[in-house]
Amino acid sequence: MSGWLRVVGLGPGDAHWITPEVQAILSEASDLVGYESYLARLTPGPSQSLHATPNRVELDRAQAALELTAGGARVAVVSGGDPGIFAMASAIMEALEHGPPAWRNLDVGIAPGISAMQAAAARLGAPLGHDFCAISLSDNLKPWSIIERRLRAAVAGDFVIALYNPASRARPAQIGLALELLRATAGGERYVALARGIGRAEEHVQVTSLADVDPAAIDMRTLVLIGSSQTRLFPRGQTGAWLYTPRRYEAAP
Amino acid sequence: MSGWLRVVGLGPGDAHWITPEVQAILSEASDLVGYESYLARLTPGPSQSLHATPNRVELDRAQAALELTAGGARVAVVSGGDPGIFAMASAIMEALEHGPPAWRNLDVGIAPGISAMQAAAARLGAPLGHDFCAISLSDNLKPWSIIERRLRAAVAGDFVIALYNPASRARPAQIGLALELLRATAGGERYVALARGIGRAEEHVQVTSLADVDPAAIDMRTLVLIGSSQTRLFPRGQTGAWLYTPRRYEAAP
Known part of the structure; x- marks a missing residue:
């Protein structure tokens, strides 16, 4: 046996x-x-x-x-x-x-x-087309200070950021804190994509910005993608838009 | 039509x-x-x-x-x-x-x-089990300065790092420069995994450290993974080893 x-x-x-x-x-x-x-x-x-x-x-x-x-x-x-x-x-x-x-x-x-970020990226266009990082916002097993440190480093490196486990009933406030930190360091103009329930009946994708994103729209089934300074948005046919990060890095932000 | x-x-x-x-x-x-x-x-x-x-x-x-x-x-x-x-x-x-x-x-x-990092991670254990970033070392379309900036940020954030396109015949020296930068900022003790031709007949996986890694062992078919301060190595049966990054963050490095 x-x-x-x-x-x-x-x-x-x-x-x-x-x-x-x-x-x-x-x-x-x-x-x-x-x-x-x-x-x-x-x-x-x-x-x-x-x-x-x-x-x-x-x-x-x-x-x-x-x-x-x-x-x-x-x-x-x-x-x-x-x-x-x-x-x-x-x-x-x-x-x-x-x-x-x-x-x-x-x-x-x-x-x-x-992984969730790959399915979300496929629906959105190609936001992960260039250097990126993936961060879990859960602080069940790591201190919040290391999460803040990583968010700051992600902005310093101008990475695209995929946020996993952005919120749960036990910790609804953290996604708000994280977005506030990102807004304060990267500015409000960065694109933010919320991808919820990708591949399921309730699938929903939305693109907004760090200035406009509503933390209340984010739950445990949401994958949050934040663009780098290079990430671009352009119209997709009659409705919607494509979000992508070019392979080329144009200039330091 | x-x-x-x-x-x-x-x-x-x-x-x-x-x-x-x-x-x-x-x-x-x-x-x-x-x-x-x-x-x-x-x-x-x-x-x-x-x-x-x-x-x-x-x-x-x-x-x-x-x-x-x-x-x-x-x-x-x-x-x-x-x-x-x-x-x-x-x-x-x-x-x-x-x-x-x-x-x-x-x-x-x-x-x-x-993606290559996922297949490499599966062979190695679970090196991407916690926050990580993915960086392409190709400077065909971005300046080397942004690559250096991202490597520094990745160390500042204590991310696990996946390096794509680490070398080619046209730019054999860059992986050496990148590893030198990482060694100077993160220290020589970080684990380095080289995964070559995963899923093919020539598949080969090797775990070493930033102090010991030989850039000449890395070519365009190699996926390079560098551990965070938390990444661990332990014996796998009679031969080999498992490499993984715990879900728990023990202490600031």
């Missing part, structure tokens, strides 16, 4: 973003482990066991998945987006490093997926 | 990373446009036209693709990786913005793909 564990990413919503690699792992797994809303997107086979857990216990979920694997199960740990970007792969690594030494001999692997 | 254009990403190499969305577009297209080495990865149907171009004429390729679309063709513009990240989507946007106004009414869309 030889178990394995794969951390897989379902992408941001639509099944047409699930890679064949992930699809194959999902069909070969004996056990599917993940946050309940991700597992709800799957159609398990009759012999597959589902292990649904609430969202905020990543490390418990990782340990349980590794225990199943050590017992011989074929385990798919299911993330949304890319498991390697603000998702379960890091929790599995943490559990492996600090768990029983025998776990390090288990057959463990990661299968990448489309 | 109603044409369309889709910018698609094949991922970094292995076909099992091509999404079903991209696969469907490739099979429905009448014309496949792209850099010759990307088109060589496809098996075109008997009625599909291939338009292979050398790599360094992205804007010409974008304009030619839009002209085909305006003439009624169903055009797939083929990138490696994710077309939205240092690839063709931005060139298409540039051609659209500055081209004939009628082009803006064309049916244009982007289909995301797995």
Whole structure:
């Protein structure tokens, strides 16, 4: 009996973003482990066991998945987006490093997926077409001071910025603080794109500016993209607009 | 006769990373446009036209693709990786913005793909598990000074750093200059991962440090990842190691 564990990413919503690699792992797994809303997107086979857990216990979920694997199960740990970007792969690594030494001999692997910023960028045009950074606004596991430091550095480097986990019911005020910091350092003219529920029925995309953005329009399902000094907006046919960051850097801002 | 254009990403190499969305577009297209080495990865149907171009004429390729679309063709513009990240989507946007106004009414869309840093991260563990940035070292279209500014900002923000286009035959020295700058500002102890040809037969991954990395080991097919102060390395079974960035930020470096 030889178990394995794969951390897989379902992408941001639509099944047409699930890679064949992930699809194959999902069909070969004996056990599917993940946050309940991700597992709800799957159609398990009759012999597959589902292990649904609430969202905020990543490390418990990782340990349980590794225990199943050590017992011989074929385990798919299911993330949304890319498991390697603000998702379960890091929790599995943490559990492996600090768990029983025998776990390090288990057959463990990661299968990448489309992350939220990529799907949002595809809908908008090409905002990530040049140098960018990705920052999680969650301060559950890091101090707010390091988030501020990174936002300042992102502006100093004139990066396009993707903000993950911009808000939750437990911390509704932080996105407002972050946008205020960005406005104070980069100015109000930077483009801000709000991409909500990309790949789902409720998909909605909006482009505004740091001066005009309303933090109340941003929730935990929103991916926030802030342009660099170079990011451009131009009309798309009769309605809408394309947002993109040119490959060329014209002049220092 | 109603044409369309889709910018698609094949991922970094292995076909099992091509999404079903991209696969469907490739099979429905009448014309496949792209850099010759990307088109060589496809098996075109008997009625599909291939338009292979050398790599360094992205804007010409974008304009030619839009002209085909305006003439009624169903055009797939083929990138490696994710077309939205240092690839063709931005060139298409540039051609659209500055081209004939009628082009803006064309049916244009982007289909995301797995980018090189994601595939590299999956092989290594979870180095992108926390805040990170992506920087192209190519100075064909931007001054070297903005690259230096971004490298400094990335260190100031203690980001994990993914370096795209780290070297080419035309500019072999820049990766050495970049690593020197990073070593001088972040210190020699940061982990450096070199991921070459991920998803291909020649796939090779190596983890070293800023103090020890050899720039001569890095070529245009290498994705370079530099850890933050928090990134960790631990043994993987009998051989090898896992590299990951924890979700928790322990202390300011």
